[in-house]
Each structure stands twice: as C-alpha cells, then as structure tokens.
Amino acid sequence: MIHYVAETGSTNSDLAARLAAGERVPEGDWLVVDRQSAGRGRQGRAWNDGAGNFMGSTVIHPTPHDPPRNTLALLAGVALHEVVGELVPPPAKVQLKWPNDLMVGGAKMAGILLEGTGDAVVLGIGVNLAQAPELPDRETIAMAQFGPAPDRDTFAERLAAQWKADLERWRTYGLAPLVNRWEAAAHPKGTRLAAEIAGEGRIAGTFDGLTEEGAARLRLDNGEVRAIHAGELSYA
Incomplete structure (x- = not known):
C-alpha cells in the first residue's frame, strides 16, 4: 500500500x-x-x-x-x-x-x-x-x-x-x-573512480567490478586491487 x-x-x-x-x-x-x-x-x-x-x-x-x-x-x-x-x-x-x-x-x-x-x-x-x-x-x-x-x-x-x-x-x-x-x-570496467579511505585519504584508480560480496573493486595505478566496503566512489 x-x-x-x-x-x-x-x-x-x-x-x-x-x-x-x-x-x-x-x-x-x-x-x-x-x-x-x-x-x-x-x-x-x-x-x-x-x-x-x-x-x-x-x-x-x-x-x-x-x-x-x-x-x-x-x-x-x-x-x-x-x-x-x-x-x-x-x-x-x-x-x-x-x-x-x-x-x-x-x-x-x-x-x-x-x-x-x-x-x-x-x-x-x-x-x-x-x-x-x-x-x-x-x-x-x-x-x-x-x-x-x-x-x-x-x-x-x-x-x-x-x-x-x-x-x-x-x-x-x-x-x-x-x-x-x-x-x-553500472559504468563499465575501466571507469576512473576515487574513494576516500579513513586514515589514508583519497585513492584513485579504475573500476574493476564487484566482489562476490558486493564490495567495489578499485584497481589502483600501481596495479593493486582494493575492495571498497564502505563509503562511496566518485568519478576521478
């Protein structure tokens, strides 16, 4: 209703x-x-x-x-x-x-x-x-x-x-x-995104899909892949 x-x-x-x-x-x-x-x-x-x-x-x-x-x-x-x-x-x-x-x-x-x-x-x-x-x-x-x-x-x-x-x-x-x-x-993989990480500040990379649990995968410029579990992403 x-x-x-x-x-x-x-x-x-x-x-x-x-x-x-x-x-x-x-x-x-x-x-x-x-x-x-x-x-x-x-x-x-x-x-x-x-x-x-x-x-x-x-x-x-x-x-x-x-x-x-x-x-x-x-x-x-x-x-x-x-x-x-x-x-x-x-x-x-x-x-x-x-x-x-x-x-x-x-x-x-x-x-x-x-x-x-x-x-x-x-x-x-x-x-x-x-x-x-x-x-x-x-x-x-x-x-x-x-x-x-x-x-x-x-x-x-x-x-x-x-x-x-x-x-x-x-x-x-x-x-x-x-x-x-x-x-x-969603936006395609490879889209430039950034995230604010507590105690670390802003990190940027490219979108690499989601984990099985639904976290966002962010591939950093050094090749490291970070799982973003909280907060939000912005276009970099």
Missing part, C-alpha cells in the same frame, strides 16, 4: 519514529510525500523538497536467512535502475555508481539512503522526476530534461512493484544474480 502525504520533514524519519514506537510497519507499505523539508542523503547531505519529484520510504524486516543486509544498497540501486532506465529515452544512458547512485553522465538523477532502526531497515529514495535540486558538491539532472516528467503517483506504483519483486529475488536466489545485474547496470 502507498500512503501519500502533502508535507513532512523526512519520510525516513517518519517511518523510523513509527518503528521506534513499537509499530510494525509492513513490508510493501510506502510513505510518499509531495514536499519534504528535512530530507537527507548519505553522509548527512541535504536532499530536500522538489515539487513533482518522487520522495518516499519503505521498511524491510530482514530475517536470519536473508543475504547480508548491507547488500540491500545494491538491491535498491538495481530496482530503481530497472524503473528509471525504462523511462529515460536513448541516447541518454542511466547507470549505477557504487553503491547505489543513479547517474546520467556525470550528473546524479536519484539517491538512496538506508538506515537501520532496531531490527528493521528503512529505505528512502529520492528521484528527480520534474526538477533537479542544486547541490554544492555535484551536478544533478532531472528526467524532465529528456521529455515530459513522469507522473509521480504512477512512478511510485511502478517502483513499489519492482521493489517487491526484487526483494523476493534477493531472498530466494542470493547475491550472485544481484551482483551480475548490478555490474550490467
């Missing part, structure tokens, strides 16, 4: 508060908002408002038999790519950047944030359907730049259905198919 509200601070925060209060929010339920005043992305970045854009959150209740919950980031990226990729006409190409940024060229079209709340995980997604927010540290782009902006409610229904199907595949078939799908949707 999709619940629409006119305005809130953050759909992720709203669902987290309900979970913290003891409510069991069902998987498959989404909270979608018209206007959002306190949305956020990874590393505390603001990702607010945007009339006509998609801003919504849902809840996952991991079980002991599920793949590692950190791979939900890859799963969310793949599901979102399936929906958006069908709506952006060529020659534009929608690609994933590890772990789950949706990019067109060097511009960000969508963002994903997963937050643990007790035994549950809250998944928040923001997609630039009608307009692209101005961000100080990166270029952004909206789907409206390639034609009429998709209807927000129709987009929400398609995304909810895709997420439900992919969540079931993740639980049934494990990581191998997910890693293959993610690599097929």
